[in-house]
Amino acid sequence: MIKRKPELLAPAGDPQALKAAVENGADAVYLGGEMFGARAYAGNFDRSALKSALEYAHARNVRIYITVNTLVDNGELGELTDYLFFLYQEGADALIIQDLGAAGLIKGLFPDFPLHASTQMTVHNAAGVKFLEDMGFQRVILAREVGLADLMEIRKESLMELEVFVHGALCFCYSGQCLFSSMIGGRSGNRGCCAQPCRLPYHLVDEKGRELSGIPGEHPLSPKDLMLLRELPDLFIAGISSLKIEGRMKRPEYVAAVVRIYREALDRAWDDPQNYAVSSQEIHDLALVFNRGFTTGYFHGNPGRQLIGYTKPNNRGLYLGRVLRFEKGKIAFKTRLPLEAGDEIEFWTGDGSRGLTVEKMNFAGRKAEQVSPGSQVEISVSFHVQKGDRIFKTHDRRLAEQAHETITGISRRRVPLYVRVVAHLGEPLLLEGRDEDGFSAAVRGEFIGEKAIKHELTRETVRVQVDRLGNTPFDLMDLECDIEPGVMFPVSEINAVRRQLIIALENARLRRFQRSLPADLRDREKAYWFRLKERADICKKKPGTVFWISR
Template sequence: MNRVVELLAPVGSQEALIAAVESGADAVYLGGKAFGARAYAPNFGGEELAAAVKYAHLRGVLVYVTVNTLVDNSELAELAAYVRHLYHIGVDAVIVQDLGVARIIQEVAPGLPLHASTQMTVHNLEGVRFLAANGFTRVVLARELSLAEIQAICRQSSLEIEVFVHGALCVCYSGQCLMSSMIGGRSGNRGRCAQPCRLPYTLIDQQGQNVLQQADAGEYLLSPKDLNTLDVLPELIQAGVGSFKIEGRMKRPEYVAVVVDTYRRAVDRLTAGEQEYIVDEADQKDLAQIFNRDFTTAYLYGKQGRKMMSDRRPNNRGVRIGRVIQYNPGRKTAVIKLDETLNQGDMIEFWVKVGGRVTAHVSQMSADGCPVQGASPGMAVEVAVTAPVKVNDRVFKTFDAKLMTRARSFFSGAQTVHPLPVTATVEVAPGKPLSILLQDKDGFSGRAETGFIAEKALKRPLTREAIAKQIERLGTTIFVLQELGCHIEGEVMVPLSEINDARRRAVEELERARLQRFERPPLPETSRVFLPAANQRKKKDDGGRTELVVNVDHRDKVKAALENGADIIMFGGESFNHKPFLAEDYQAVLAMVRKHDKKIRFSTPRIVKEGQKSGLLADLALFNQLQPDAVSVGNLGTLQMVKEHCSLPLHGDYPLNIYNAVTVEFFRHQGLSSLTASPELNLAQVEQLLIPYHAVLECLVHGYLTLMISEYCAIGSFLGGLHTGRCTTPCLKGPYWLKDRKEEVFPVVTDQYCRMHILNAKELSMLAHLPRLMQMGVERVRIEGKKSTPQQVAKVTRLYKEVLEQGEEHPLFRQDKLDTVEPGNITRGHYFRGVL
């Protein structure tokens, strides 16, 4: 294997930056104080960011900055200024989620490379092709792909492909999760995820009973293990992956140092052509020791079911080092039979059968009654404990003092861990200045001369040794003297202070030469940015009418919606009854809609993996025959396929994350005639999107919204034996819910692709505020009816239709009886609170 692959490290602080660079990263990704998907990391201010770029570039390390959040209209001007700053300080690329953000970057900083964040949910070749056509240079693929799918994409991609190789996993497709947002107002799409996936849940049935009591399952049903691909690196390189990305901008610098160093050595062995690649067991132990929730290869070899989940513990579990063989309550000590080494200064944790965890700092320990500093596997050692433990309790090391010392050596010392060797050539002759030429291994050089003209020495002429002593003084720089060439003519004298000054200036010149390769041409003084004016907002014409869209997945629900006033039927995509949509379903629904003289919009799935594209193509061929009024898309890859294989009007659904007016404009230019706004927008933000000449805007107003869509299925994993390679489809035997620690219950449904959808515990209802949406100029409002029965669809559709027709003159408003028809357990979503 001689393919060069980039090792990309996470950086959340200055110490983590040093750790990443010194431990061998080829590139780092980090965030500023705004617009990054890890808002709770320390991150970098403006001057800090510039210094970080210079620090990395001097060492030949590239810097990518995360601008990977959804951006509000009010932030667009600040974003434009920030992007220009990134360009000027030499950032090598920006990582982007919001296509409106990408459009602004292309306008205000042309030439600044764009990387598509995993938040864009790119999971097939068409998604990559779409981004290639729109100016991106790299795509970070979704973490749900198999090795075969990654290989298929890499082999046909014109862009660089980046994949995650280590670190935390999201249980939901990145960019599609609304759970943190809807539960607590902290949006993952805005960089403030509260990680509800790491909280405890119970899987219950219709009677409210815990169905996993006999399944030997933990309570952290949405908490994946950590990704570890150290064993899989050869296959990933063979697949054609261009960049290996390590997750962890929220992690401490010691974690960055250990993980990057481990993967650096592995990648170097592979790219050097090592015949047999064998992972050192000690490296795997170090990776586990620095942080793990246990490890998994995620979906690289297919769905693993419960084997992928850390259902018993959502945080670091450390490394198991042995079991308790004796507890001494009088002395408050425990004797541990060791399977791994234990040293003074380590931290350990006892997994007590009853009562949770007991932690202990190993400040002292003894073996056979004698104090010891360290102990090896097989030994029995006695340590102090803070609470009772029991015989056979497992013991885990959560802090390894020696490993942490080694990790800190990468970033805590005054000297550079991996200095750059330089060759120095010094020339001096009477009547001439002394000159110093420094050259590094990359071919860059710096030269300086003394201001002093060499004179004939009267007492102590310059010697090679004296010159070497001054030139070697490079300790505060990134360089180390490897070789010195001295050319001294005659017996000359130059003051040592002059030599030191020339050396300093030669170093500065060498640094400038190393940095020059990263310089870009200056930007024009002004660049146009699309910033919608407040007075451009569209008001509803007197003769205008807000249309009612109803999204359903069954013919009976279509009938119910049509008979009760729906203007547009949305049908297809994912079913919430696990059954696929057949050609005769589309044909029958179209006939019903046409009979009622209404409109029909056929949906496409949110996720279409490589092996599922043939099914979508068959559906598109059918749609071309049936001629619905529009086809709805919710993913970039699907959009690319529909544009290539379908000639019908296009609708952009909310999974596209339509959050600002520039994104609206982007998709309008892509041929989308209507769009569903992000459900994370508040009313004021929605109003900002209602601008003349743009696509028709649609808002979700009722129903159970999907909070997560996942390749992992909790039902199949713990009840269906999914880890065995074949699921018994328990999801077909009845409805299930996830109950959280606050007794909220979230419906869980599976679609025809065996993907899990977690729905909101509360039903969205904007019936009481429908007149306001109408007055704002919202062209369409939508009911999500896939979770509802036909009877519920009929009732809700009729109510919304009546209010759309009568407005505040409806009896429910005049008699103040809205609370009699709205369900009790409802939410207004983000319309009145927005997100952080």
Template sequence: MTQRPELLAPAGSWEAFVAAVQNGADAVYLGGKMFNARHSANNFDNDELVRAVEYAHVRGVKVYVTVNILLANHELEEALRFLHFLHNIGVDAAILQDLGLARLAREVIPELSLHASTQMTLHNQAGVKLMQQAGFDRIVLAREMDLQEIAAIKRETGAELEAFIHGALCVCYSGQCLMSSMIGGRSGNRGKCAQPCRLQYQLVDDRGRSLADPHQVGEYLLSPRDINTSAHIPELIAAGIDSFKIEGRMKRPEYVATVIRTYRNLIDRALSEEPYRVEPEEAGDLAQIFNRDFSPGYFFGNPGKDLMSYKRPNNRGVRLGRVKGFNRQHKTVEILLEEPLRVGDGIEVWVSEGGRSGIEVNSILVNGKQVASAPAGTLVGLAIPGKIKPGDRVFKTHDADLMERARETYTSARETRKIPLHFLVRARVDEPMYMRVADEDGFVADGCSHEVGQEALKRPLTAGFLRDQLDRLGNTPFVLAGLKADIEGQVMFPMREINELRRQVLAQLEEKRLQAARPAGVAQQLMERRLRGALEQIKARPDRTGQQQLLAVNVTDLTSLQAAVSYGADIVYFGGESFRSKGMITERDIKAGAEFCQKNQAALVLSSPRVMHDNELKRFTSLLERTADLPLDGVLVGNLGLLQIIKDYTDKPVVGDFPLNVFNSATILYLQERGLSRVTLSPELTLKQIQEISQTAPVPLEVLVQGSIPLMNTRYCPVGSILGGLATGKKCAGPCSHQRCGLKDRKGLVFPIEVDQNCRMHLFNAKDLCVIEDVYTLLASGISVLRIEARKEDHAYVARAVNHYHKAIVRFQHGFRDEKKDREAREDLAELSAAGITKGHYFRGVV
């Protein structure tokens, strides 16, 4: 039997929540006022959460609450209390990103079901298994996965899987984007993304010269189309996806109503005996309610440029027609309609000069006469301002009929979603009326009237009269599906008595449905005891006797490795990740690097990509096996899948990389329990937060102090898509192998691009991180390792940077601070970055 997938709807407001339920959602995900990744949505306060859970559960719908951001130490206790509250009000699951919070939640509220957020970047079988072991009941997969990968994960892990099937698409792997955070101070990992991906960029070479005509290609080079899988529902079901997730907690309730209604029909059709199809009206509604153009995302492979909406980052609407000419008598623009149009619709003209001109239609002329609406094929006259020319395209961006139809589903007192009920009524003279009701989920309620039946003189009770009375359920979530009337003799009951009995029985049924969905609560006293014990574990102060202060450098070429070691680096990360602009790192390079490090008393730690789909993970573990005999000093791991299996392939130390998003002490404790010997902290932490965390860290800590921080890691590659011809069914010509590129923003800043061995883009910050003046403070706070990120840099950059930081560390080790030398070093390091330098989040946090 084919598994029936859950249809999971977004809700950023009460209206959107009701719209989701009434239009057929099986479950709704929403956020509270704190700790969720859609900070700008209205969201739900605690009273509204209680109300939402009760409203949903009566109607057989589940509620999942997003607690899917990274948490600072001081927030952990409050977040755990919030999870306790969610469990006790009957929330069906909480969606989490933070590894530390998940670890604590398993101790404090083990009764609460947890879902692993897409912000955890889960994209391989081993990562899914790791999160299953961590106590997650469902995995929300990365959006970059194709159906074959998903089917394999389902087959190999048996995990409950959730995937986004419609709506806006992040261009970056979720949980790995620092762009909004680093350039604007609004962190996506904290739910405050400013969407810099929807802004204008030009593809340029390393001298800042444009490589593609913006007028031809477009200027929105990081703006993806919306996902639309409506044509592929049977394939998604066959892949084993358990929950079909609609994106859109920032969207209007009309959007939620329309998209959920459409996918409800499509899923039901796919599970029926009839041939699967998407009706033209359904496709039209999905396009009309909101689209940036559509693509099926990555479900069928990497579509390259076909994934992107290069010329428009917002709603396109539906094509209405082209401008045919002008009517000078009526001073109107004439358009031959390809779609119906009515007064109240919104339209936009893509004019040849000056961008776009949009209006709300308040007057339509047909043959010189005012009309309220016009069908497709009609030549209409509209008063539209702007420099409009014949041939300009016209789009309908707002369909008043569609919006009104959607609005009716969540504003009317008469509910759209109905639970079928079967009534049994027994009526006798001199006996109370007995009423029993049963729903299709097996819940039963019954009761008796206060009054007894009287002998009827004129109009005895009939089955037809009872049906009419019991069918008056318009303002309830129920509908009459069947009635068995057991009436004996000429009996009558007052109408008010029948209606009151019906009301009492239905109220009892609602309460039974609610009670069945509500788990046994966790008592406050028990929760407090668990909470205190869990929090005490992360407050233990470690013994730091004999702790060294070391300098690490991350490089991607052998010459830079040699420069790093020669100028004083203690640790070099190298070998597992290559950039095409520098050529691929070979096993011979790794061997040479390891021997050079060993000869010069430095440690070589094998680096690894932060993203590794299953086939790539196998290639990396094969590399681990082939280099097992080399004098390597550990492995740098930023991928949860590799973290899960690393001990199967090496007994060398494992270092946690910054893509693991280590934002609090609980996450460090979790990673220590997984066998990590050192952990790199999130670059979104402030110096003050770093100082606090370092006081209780059970393992040595590492921080990034210098270099261009990677802002995005994407499966989409603008170089290959724009210059290499990568598209659906077309391979990339590989332009990245012979040139270095960047994205230039509206302010003229160039964000460098590198393409790795797996054809993923790494977008780096225009400004280099530089905290040379704060080395003394960082080391004094207990940080063990300072890292220079130089993967895209050459040996000259590495030599200068390592030289300055090595000297600063030596000064600390000798117990003195030289502000003049720090300042001079900063001035020299600033020359290495054309766009200037930044202290990142060290003094401006994201919390």
């Protein structure tokens, strides 16, 4: 088997997170629409936003996988089918599926629509992988409980694409098998509505109701976060096709930072796996954007009690120091990390945790905007703390700004573009463009080239205007000019023709992803909706009727 560099697959809960993922180096992004996704409480994408997301990503050679990974109710099959037609025609690269009935429906309608088996299917052995391969699935997203030894065995038995989670939240239960949220709150994780009861505090008692001792904290069901940054070379050896980051409920800045770190590490590990090492700064940055404590999960075997973060079910940040003194609303402490105005810190007190944003600091008797590790600083606190309370840094302003810049700034994910300009007297301006993937377009303007009275057209003038590519997916690599001496074209004309050329090139790039429905499928679609309406009318007359319509 020829080993290929694994793709880096990132989450997107909203359009900003999508841009964060793409701009920081994701090869592919998974996201959900307004229905049928396992993260119903993420921002998600309506149909207009889905269409825009597909266009934005595809123009930059990034794949989009759509989550259709809830269990589908019989009464939802009509809506599901309509949604599938939309996704197929708009060019979604693959669907992530949990429901085997939905998978059968999709294969019957669209045999060429790639399917990825969701981790909610709990596929954890070679037999499960082979079963889905026979069903026509292209890829399996393995259960998070599958360790390295089992990954190696599965790879020996199948050439199917394998995807594994490498970073983010873990479930207490086996992947896809948890009924906890549904049982105690009526919100089913398999329907996209998990309330995360595993993150709540619990007290363990015996059969007589007496509280058990020896439990390290109030959160005995709350797992730490997965981090396999150090294990990337092992994943290469196991032949993993896709490395997945969890986090469709996370902020765009989180997505930006985590994707950036894994992108840089993945490239480094692939180029030189023998000398690959993870820096302390990378671990530091991952911990600061969000962590519940890190674990390698089941990758090296059953971690036992080390899987659980007993004391805190949400972001714990990094340890900063302890309160040395608290007097008149001011505290003193020695910081173990760099600290500056705008950072956020949290105090772990006897009454729980309280946080604040650092606004002013005093260091060595003077006001300071930032201090180095080892500095003893003084800040104001509006709530009660006491000597010895622990302090954690939970937000780094500089790291957040760096991430935010990739979301709001000019696009850095560009496709190299080569342009040829022809500017002759008595002829309209011609721009020809070709990108590195072989897509090309040519556009002629309307203005006819005139004899210059004052300023003739120069190569530099053309380059400045053609290079104004802003947030387009293109980066001008080379400009070839055929400019007749003495010719004049207004700058506005060059800009207008450039804009038309970019639109034509983008459309050329996007057409390869769009699909057309075969004539027989269009006829079957009309017949399907006719039969569905008939059955719906029957159900109105006979409430409670359950029906299935075969295609």
